[in-house]
Amino acid sequence: MRKINNSIFSNDPIIIISYLSLIFIGFISIYSSQYSEGISFFSFENESFKQLMWIFVCVLVFFIIQIIEYRFVFDLALPLYIISILLLIMVLFFGQEVKSSTSWFNLFGLKFQPSEFTKFSTALFLAKVFDSSGIKVNNLKSLAKVSIIIIIPFILILLQGDTGTALVYFSFFLVLFREGLSLKFFFIGISFVLIFLMGVVFDKMILYIFFTILFLIVLGISIKDFTKTINSSIFFILVLLIINGQDFLMNNVLKPHHKKRIESLINPNADPLGAGWNVTQSKIAIGSGSFLGKGYMEGTQTSFNFVPFQSTDFIFSVIGEEFGYIGSMLFIILYILFLYRVLILSENQKDKFARVFGYSVFSIIFFHFAVNISMTLGLFPVIGIPLPLVSYGGSSLLSFSLLIFFLLKLNSFKPSLLSR
């Protein structure tokens, strides 16, 4: 194997620089969001200090990853996946309940969230499965096989009551799409979600009538094409099921606060201080930042704890308020640039393992970014997922960093893989 003369630092400077910048921005925003007057910075009461400690941990992990062998990464995939599934099961029994979801282990005061690390292990295992078996995702059997890898953690996390994190696992379907899954499935999936949301807004009867008419029209057009007729009939039946099952899903699967959040997205003014409180306050904070922002550490909305979870899920509201439109745009552009580089880097991998892993990294981070910013801007229901690398939280920072570090690691071995 070739000597690693290309250190990670020369690996992909854009990713490294943007990674470091995001972490830095996260740190200063957490620092600002903390109403920590009277508490010393060097205290574990202080979230920004704890975040700094986690950043050091990440640096340490970075160097450890430099040392390990490529093969080791490959061999680690299955055991890591199994371990993280076991942890997800264990947390159901021994976990600590925080804000109505049981997803935390509390070991000697250190909180640890296995569902964060499962993102990483799932990505690794998915990559390995794609690499070692000739999976064609348009083959239903193969698709089912791959889907199971994603759905097991999804269900376990759903059982913890952490719907937000569970939804993240849907982002893996973007990887499948890159690996050949037809766009059809996407449109079907997205339309189901839309129909579900329509069910919240409109009366059921209206939907039944609307879709029956639509179905009849489609049927009329494709009357001569047997497969199309069958397909659209199946689709129609599924739509009816969704509309019918929507009540069941809203009342039994989703928790009351999810239900309220979905409703409050559609009509935020119905209950601005109840379910809409987070979003309303976040929008006020961001909106009050205006063009130039209020200046660092001078935000009033965020500093007085108006925005709940401001150091975690709503960290972007701190940026929006204190740095204004200019700062927010620079931040969004930086993030998109970062994601773009991850995408390009992944696409450039000649090795299927590295490529699938890279796309997983891209999909996970993209999903978090898009959903998190959307929810702070009031474009998406509040499902409580962090902004990668920026939000406060050790488990999350470490797991996103692991994703990036391993991608860089795989990238640095690219040339040698040709001769494998």
Added chain:
Amino acid sequence: MNGDKTIIFKITLIFVLILFSSRLFYLQVYNLDYRSLSEKNIVHLETIYPSRGIIIDRNDFVLVENRPNYDFYIIPRKLSVSDTASLLNAFSITKSEFEELYDNAINYSSYRPSLFYKDMSHIRFAEIQTKLYDFNGIYHISKPTRFYPFSSLSHSLGYVAEINNNEIMIDTSGYYKQRDLVGKSGIEKNFENNLRGSKGVQLKIYDVRGNESGSFKEGEDDLIVENGDRLKLSIDIKLQKYIEKLLKGKVGSVVAIEPKSGEILAIASSPTFDPNMLSGRDYSKNYRKLQLDTLKPIYNRALMATYPPGSMFKLIQGLIGLQEKIVKKEDKVFIDLSRIGDLAPPGTYDLNKAIVNSSNNYFYWLFRKVINQNRSSNTYTDSRIGLNKWSQYVKMFGLGSNLNFEISNINSGFIPSSNYYDRYYGSGRWKFSNIYSLSIGQGELLVTPIQMANFASILANRGYFYNPSIVTHINESKIENKKKHILKIEKKHFDYVVDAMENVVTSGSGRRGYMKELMLCGKTSTVENPHGYDHSGFIGFAPKNNPKIAIAAYIENAGWGARAAASISSLASEYYIFGETKRAWLEDYVLKGDFIDEED
């Protein structure tokens, strides 16, 4: 390969960029509503702290109440003081101290309030209140602080202080925030959920100058604050204060119980401290001071200290002997002094005389017959059977148990079991001669003062008890969850032992506690102490018929039991029953005789 797919991803990224930038443009630049919402009408979410529940005694005297203390905050941007000297004077700080505080505040933020001065007492606040109008940029908030008008009952009441990280971490309810007050010990801790009440939330609208301009939506979304519950204790604070006075200068504890209900009338541990020391500005300084004190004033001896019961345990031995039909009332035995050290003379003894004279050798003989009842031909096995039976009896008296007491920080004491001796000597390798010290309440047996008071209560009731309790009412509702524990020992045996206890006071070792009208029944203990002077112990109740008070006292290093413990118990009983004490000479004797070796 698959270039078309990358394009779709890229387009998605661009779509997201456009979506976010236009949304941000709308929120931050185009739509002015949000800005004005923020700048002109800020809806503040204000936490309203509940007032912590007060605690009263059985006669409605207030034991714990809230008085305001004041925290001061500084907002550097708004600071303008015409007379700096007056400011420095008001807070008793020097100019350089003020400059440091100001610099710290400005380093933190010039807009946001920084803590400037913490926990000013309401008395000091009243003194400087008029000057405060001249200090622009310095704001105060009042916060309720615990105040103890009687400066008494500190161990049981416990204290309240700011929550620490650890407590926040283990609080799964998510109720507590940094700087909240929480009960740290005693009743304050064990009834935290009742006392604290629940925080309320008020939504208020403020204008750009920070002036309040009304409540949001006329308060319909406010969360009403709920004040803490009022606790009523069974304590008689006058009796408590009297006992604390008697205990002054001594190390030990006294517990008094109303036998018919199990309600604790007084529970004192000495040395003690003023609970007001742990409330307010000097909390940490005082706490450290109390912790460093070698006599351990924070240590609640009434619940935590364990002693061998000593001679008072002979009453239990006698009751077991009677119930097991090992002795009968009329039985007389000749006792010499050959077995065990003794202060009682040799002679013919019945149980009554043995109790009155506290004959060690009699109880040696009795206990041997309890342990070795010839159920097995093997002495070792026989001892084991005997001890198991014996310890079942001892447990009925509530020994070795925490008595399900409301204050969880309590020691259960220790009743040695067969398993314990198996570990110590080896299985089947111990017999009566190894455990005979138990016969006179010495050896491995350990009890707490509250358990002994409960025992006194059993004797007063002639065979039953209610678990001792200290909180009787939460708000107006009485706590009724008490189980009557009836011992499996016949009442006539208790009557017999109580007669002996009466004799102890009229003509035995408890003579010093005798008072005709009081009809005190009791038993003294002199507990061997390997580390110094013997401890002095007494249990008793009064009056003999229809008893009103059962009491136990332990005074450490005070020598022979009658001197300290019996006198204190007798005085306390008299005080409780008659409302005063007529025996000034005895009071004098107790107050003057300091039984501790004073070092300074």
